[in-house]
Amino acid sequence: MSTAAGATLGIDFGTSNSAAAWRVGDGPARPLQLEGEHFALPTALFFNAEDRRVHFGRDAVAQYLTGADGRLMRSLKSLLGSALLLEKTEVNGQAISFQDIIGIFLKEIVARARQQTGAAPARVVLGRPVHFVDDDPARDALAQQMLLQAAHAAGLANVSFQLEPIAAAFDYEQRITRDSVVLVADIGGGTSDFTVVRLGPARARPGADRTQDVLATRGVHVGGTDFDQKLSLEHAMPLLGFRHIGPGQREVPSAVFFDLATWHLIHWRYVPRALREAQALRVNYTDLNLHRRLMTVLDQRLGHHLANDVEQAKIATSQTGGAAVLDLGYIERGLRSGFDAGAMAQYLQALLARVVQCAQECVQAAGLQPSDLTAIYLTGGSSALMPFQRALQAAFGDTPLVEGDLFGGVAAGLVYGAAG
Ligand SMILES: Nc1ncnc2c1ncn2[C@@H]1O[C@H](COP(=O)(O)OP(=O)(O)OP(=O)(O)O)[C@@H](O)[C@H]1O
Numbered sequence: 501m502s503t504a505a506g507a508t509l510g511i512d513f514g515t516s517n518s519a520a521a522w523r524v525g526d527g528p529a530r531p532l533q534l535e536g537e538h539f540a541l542p543t544a545l546f547f548n549a550e551d552r553r554v555h556f557g558r559d560a561v562a563q564y565l566t567g568a569d570g571r572l573m574r575s576l577k578s579l580l581g582s583a584l585l586l587e588k589t590e591v592n593g594q595a596i597s598f599q600d601i602i603g604i605f606l607k608e609i610v611a612r613a614r615q616q617t618g619a620a621p622a623r624v625v626l627g628r629p630v631h632f633v634d635d636d637p638a639r640d641a642l643a644q645q646m647l648l649q650a651a652h653a654a655g656l657a658n659v660s661f662q663l664e665p666i667a668a669a670f671d672y673e674q675r676i677t678r679d680s681v682v683l684v685a686d687i688g689g690g691t692s693d694f695t696v697v698r699l700g701p702a703r704a705r706p707g708a709d710r711t712q713d714v715l716a717t718r719g720v721h722v723g724g725t726d727f728d729q730k731l732s733l734e735h736a737m738p739l740l741g742f743r744h745i746g747p748g749q750r751e752v753p754s755a756v757f758f759d760l761a762t763w764h765l766i767h768w769r770y771v772p773r774a775l776r777e778a779q780a781l782r783v784n785y786t787d788l789n790l791h792r793r794l795m796t797v798l799d800q801r802l803g804h805h806l807a808n809d810v811e812q813a814k815i816a817t818s819q820t821g822g823a824a825v826l827d828l829g830y831i832e833r834g835l836r837s838g839f840d841a842g843a844m845a846q847y848l849q850a851l852l853a854r855v856v857q858c859a860q861e862c863v864q865a866a867g868l869q870p871s872d873l874t875a876i877y878l879t880g881g882s883s884a885l886m887p888f889q890r891a892l893q894a895a896f897g898d899t900p901l902v903e904g905d906l907f908g909g910v911a912a913g914l915v916y917g918a919a920g
Pocket residue numbers: 513514515516517518543577664687688689690691692723724725811814815818819879880881882883884885886906907
């Protein structure tokens with residue numbers, strides 16, 4: 501395949517969704533359709549044990565949910581910077597590391613991108629969060645290194661990195677008509693990232709050095725998957741025995757519930773040793789029905805199904821302002837749970853406070869007051885979460901919130917930022 505001179509491929513490898521964009525020279529960014537007509541590709545792989553093929557994105561999730569035999573992987577980005585990334589796991593009879601699995605995913609993005617562009621890029625820009633790992637610069641650098649290695653394994657060359665919120669800012673800049681000072685909030689699945697940046701049509705010249713325009717960046721490792729975890733621990737895991745008081749007034753050990761509520765740890769609970777451990781928890785239960793449910797979830801590998809239901813309930817509650825029901829009949833006939841908007845806001849309050857505090861610190865680090873901001877630009881799937889928007893508005897008073905592209909902005913901004 502030929503290389504397109506002056507062409508840049510931007511890849512936003514996200515915790516929950518990935519996207520890609522293409523740009524030739526100073527032309528417009530072209531978002532690439534990575535799955536059918538969809539631009540975003542859910543960051544999900546399913547290793548199907550029946551046809552021994554790897555499935556990606558919505559197709560991966562659908563295969564898993566229809567009960568095909570195999571392994572589902574989600575939220576792999578959360579493993580970057582941790583020792584778990586290099587651990588081997590067995591899929592379709594082969595032992596491979598999670599880093600290899602990220603490489604397989606990136607390779608698929610590149611293949612799908614090339615089907616549309618017809619040529620290889622001259623260079624690649626990968627997005628990265630402000631912090632892969634909070635408060636640990638060495639592990640953070642390691643995380644980027646691990647992602648770079650996976651990109652090389654996927655056949656990518658000439659790779660550079662750009663901070664995700666700065667990319668989101670460059671995308672927003674394409675749509676504004678006057679000079680602005682903007683707080684960009686990219687609230688994703690794994691991280692919430694902020695930047696305060698000077699934007700304007702005249703500043704967006706190809707090749708311009710924008711270093712002086714970026715006034716501050718901050719990020720915190722809290723995102724939609726943490727909201728899902730919290731809601732699962734409050735509304736789903738108690739049905740399996742979380743916080744259940746067993747014989748001797750002792751609580752059932754909780755590690756299994758935390759893992760089952762955490763997207764990137766679910767599959768560890770299906771390995772034989774973990775299953776034996778869970779089986780042995782039986783003596784810690786007074787109500788054995790709860791233990792039976794736990795074993796059903798583990799034996800039938802329903803963990804992602806449950807996490808998916810909690811996530812969908814979160815989104816529905818946010819969108820309607822009402823209540824969402826979790827129909828858990830696939831675990832036990834007639835089993836249900838759910839929550840309303842008030843309960844969700846209450847349970848997410850502490851996590852949202854950390855996100856909003858990070859936004860405030862970013863503005864302070866830029867030496868500005870909220871009233872100095874022209875707007876707050878919202879991007880990333882979790883920026884649509886109503887309790888988040890309310891908490892942010894409460895902290896920033898009258899500064900207008902501008903709702904942007906939830907899933908494609910970072911990829912487009914990666915190629916705009918690289919122009920020149
Ligand atoms: N309408 C919605 N309301 C609230 N949350 C939503 C909505 N739509 C999607 N989400 C959440 O957004 C998150 C995914 O957002 P996004 O695709 O921007 O993340 P990502 O780019 O994959 O993650 P990151 O940038 O942190 O690596 C998920 O946690 C999902 O549950």
